[in-house]
Amino acid sequence: MLVQSVRRAASILRELAAAGPRLGVTELAERVGVAKPTVHALLRTLEAEGMVEQDAETGKYRLGSSLLLLGNAYLDTHELRTRSVTWADGLATRTGEAVWVAVLTGDHVLVVHHAFRPEGAVQILEVGASIPWSTCALGKALVAAGPIADQERLLAGELPVLTGASVTDRAELTAQLEQVRRVGYAVEDQESTLGDAGIAAPVFDRSGHVVGAIGIVGPVERLLVEPVRQDHAVTVRETARNLSRDLGATRTSHRRGA
Amino acid sequence: MLVQSVRRAASILRELAAAGPRLGVTELAERVGVAKPTVHALLRTLEAEGMVEQDAETGKYRLGSSLLLLGNAYLDTHELRTRSVTWADGLATRTGEAVWVAVLTGDHVLVVHHAFRPEGAVQILEVGASIPWSTCALGKALVAAGPIADQERLLAGELPVLTGASVTDRAELTAQLEQVRRVGYAVEDQESTLGDAGIAAPVFDRSGHVVGAIGIVGPVERLLVEPVRQDHAVTVRETARNLSRDLGATRTSHRRGA
DNA sequence: AACGCAGTTCAGCAATACCGAACAGGGGGG
DNA sequence: CCCCCCTGTTCGGTATTGCTGAACTGCGTT
Numbered sequence: 001m002l003v004q005s006v007r008r009a010a011s012i013l014r015e016l017a018a019a020g021p022r023l024g025v026t027e028l029a030e031r032v033g034v035a036k037p038t039v040h041a042l043l044r045t046l047e048a049e050g051m052v053e054q055d056a057e058t059g060k061y062r063l064g065s066s067l068l069l070l071g072n073a074y075l076d077t078h079e080l081r082t083r084s085v086t087w088a089d090g091l092a093t094r095t096g097e098a099v100w101v102a103v104l105t106g107d108h109v110l111v112v113h114h115a116f117r118p119e120g121a122v123q124i125l126e127v128g129a130s131i132p133w134s135t136c137a138l139g140k141a142l143v144a145a146g147p148i149a150d151q152e153r154l155l156a157g158e159l160p161v162l163t164g165a166s167v168t169d170r171a172e173l174t175a176q177l178e179q180v181r182r183v184g185y186a187v188e189d190q191e192s193t194l195g196d197a198g199i200a201a202p203v204f205d206r207s208g209h210v211v212g213a214i215g216i217v218g219p220v221e222r223l224l225v226e227p228v229r230q231d232h233a234v235t236v237r238e239t240a241r242n243l244s245r246d247l248g249a250t251r252t253s254h255r256r257g258a
Numbered sequence: 259m260l261v262q263s264v265r266r267a268a269s270i271l272r273e274l275a276a277a278g279p280r281l282g283v284t285e286l287a288e289r290v291g292v293a294k295p296t297v298h299a300l301l302r303t304l305e306a307e308g309m310v311e312q313d314a315e316t317g318k319y320r321l322g323s324s325l326l327l328l329g330n331a332y333l334d335t336h337e338l339r340t341r342s343v344t345w346a347d348g349l350a351t352r353t354g355e356a357v358w359v360a361v362l363t364g365d366h367v368l369v370v371h372h373a374f375r376p377e378g379a380v381q382i383l384e385v386g387a388s389i390p391w392s393t394c395a396l397g398k399a400l401v402a403a404g405p406i407a408d409q410e411r412l413l414a415g416e417l418p419v420l421t422g423a424s425v426t427d428r429a430e431l432t433a434q435l436e437q438v439r440r441v442g443y444a445v446e447d448q449e450s451t452l453g454d455a456g457i458a459a460p461v462f463d464r465s466g467h468v469v470g471a472i473g474i475v476g477p478v479e480r481l482l483v484e485p486v487r488q489d490h491a492v493t494v495r496e497t498a499r500n501l502s503r504d505l506g507a508t509r510t511s512h513r514r515g516a
Numbered sequence: 517a518a519c520g521c522a523g524t525t526c527a528g529c530a531a532t533a534c535c536g537a538a539c540a541g542g543g544g545g546g
Numbered sequence: 547c548c549c550c551c552c553t554g555t556t557c558g559g560t561a562t563t564g565c566t567g568a569a570c571t572g573c574g575t576t
């Protein structure tokens with residue numbers, strides 16, 4: 001059913017991504033659990049496709065530039081991301097905070113767009129950042145709006161502790177998700193990074209399924225103080241609705257089923 | 259020698275990247291020249307690896323989020339890029355212009371790092387941008403410092419015309435590359451984008467081979483006016499030397515051979 | 517010189533990839 | 547309702563391709 005050699009090639013890429021910067025054939029063979037000549041053939045193939053490069057001096061292999069091009073192509077062809085750009089800029093302007101747009105992948109949230117805060121010094125681009133769902137507003141918004149089966153599976157899984165504020169009590173998380181569904185947005189209070197907070201709301205597509213979330217992130221002292229917090233929440237929710245409509249969602253098309 | 263099924267999987271990714279946003283099994287089979295069930299098996303495998311996603315409504319496939327993670331991993335494990343960050347920020351501060359760091363891939367230059375101009379309104383991140391080598395300073399710096407065989411091959415290849423200033427005369431390009439080797443930096447005068455200019459210098463690694471280039475980009479009216487142009491060129495060249503040293507290059511370790 | 521290590525090549529073989537045929541589902545038209 | 551078309555998915559036989567043990571090559575160290 002699944003093509004074994006393609007799976008093995010993907011394993012090699014994963015190892016190079018996780019254990020880099022450079023690995024030799026022998027070590028890769030051990031990590032992937034495949035014979036050296038097999039790994040060599042796969043590496044040669046991946047090299048021909050630009051996904052892997054070999055260092056001439058050491059003979060070791062590292063990831064190749066085709067992956068950057070493919071990663072960018074993912075962003076360019078990802079409709080949520082392409083349609084979110086203008087809405088995210090608008091949200092950043094209105095709230096004065098940075099804006100992230102994310103999707104759920106496995107039990108993590110993946111940032112696919114980041115609009116910088118209008119004012120401010122150097123900001124590090126977070127596109128490609130991966131965050132445990134339970135520690136951020138984006139993740140909570142996504143899970144609250146997603147299928148019940150997904151929610152239960154994710155709640156049964158690992159709930160990482162990133163700060164002292166990270167929540168691992170399943171009853172409390174369940175209550176938070178219920179609150180998200182009631183008010184239409186999620187709040188993050190230093191669960192991911194000390195000092196940082198977030199407010200996010202889910203985004204739906206034409207079929208009514210949740211396909212992502214959009215939210216603002218900033219210092220907790222600025223973001224979670226009333227009445228600013230409430231104002232921001234309204235603005236975030238409104239932006240999420242506009243983006244959803246842009247994706248073809250109707251007013252009543254929100255769905256929780258599979 | 260090369261693993262056919264891995265090559266086919268890569269072809270599918272390339273098609274999805276180039277012809278997206280979504281393609282069906284039948285169309286992909288035609289484009290890749292493979293039987294439908296084979297493409298289906300490959301897609302299923304790529305989906306299991308997160309490199310491809312299927313739209314539940316239409317049954318069509320698009321690129322998946324693992325590619326974004328792998329693209330970011332490429333940047334994180336790419337030594338030129340990781341070591342260039344601080345130098346690029348310094349160069350942007352000293353020149354007041356945006357800084358790009360790039361590598362040569364095929365006959366294009368791939369931007370692997372972009373430090374924003376200190377002053378300025380919205381800037382679009384160009385990491386992942388791919389530019390024909392002959393139309394930009396980064397490309398000319400790279401090719402001038404690279405192996406003669408590469409230079410001849412690239413000169414014999416396609417020389418795209420992006421603007422009225424793009425150079426396609428091989429004798430003129432050859433003279434420009436000779437000038438780059440003499441003065442140590444390359445200049446771009448609207449060959450890529452009307453109104454834009456650039457100054458770039460090659461970066462070498464411990465073995466003495468050119469591994470990338472660093473340069474500034476900005477409006478032609480600002481960049482190519484003396485004595486600013488000369489000052490910038492000196493600063494760019496100096497930064498390239500510092501970055502090269504950071505990568506282990508010695509003062510005399512520049513090499514042009516294979 | 518000998519040794520060890522790691523990337524690369526080779527060739528035999530069987531397992532896996534491949535693909536024609538068929539199926540399943542959805543949409544459109546009469 | 548029936549038929550047709552199209553496209554994603556499944557199935558099973560087979561041969562080709564992927565796999566791997568053994569050997570080779572090159573480099574660095576003692």
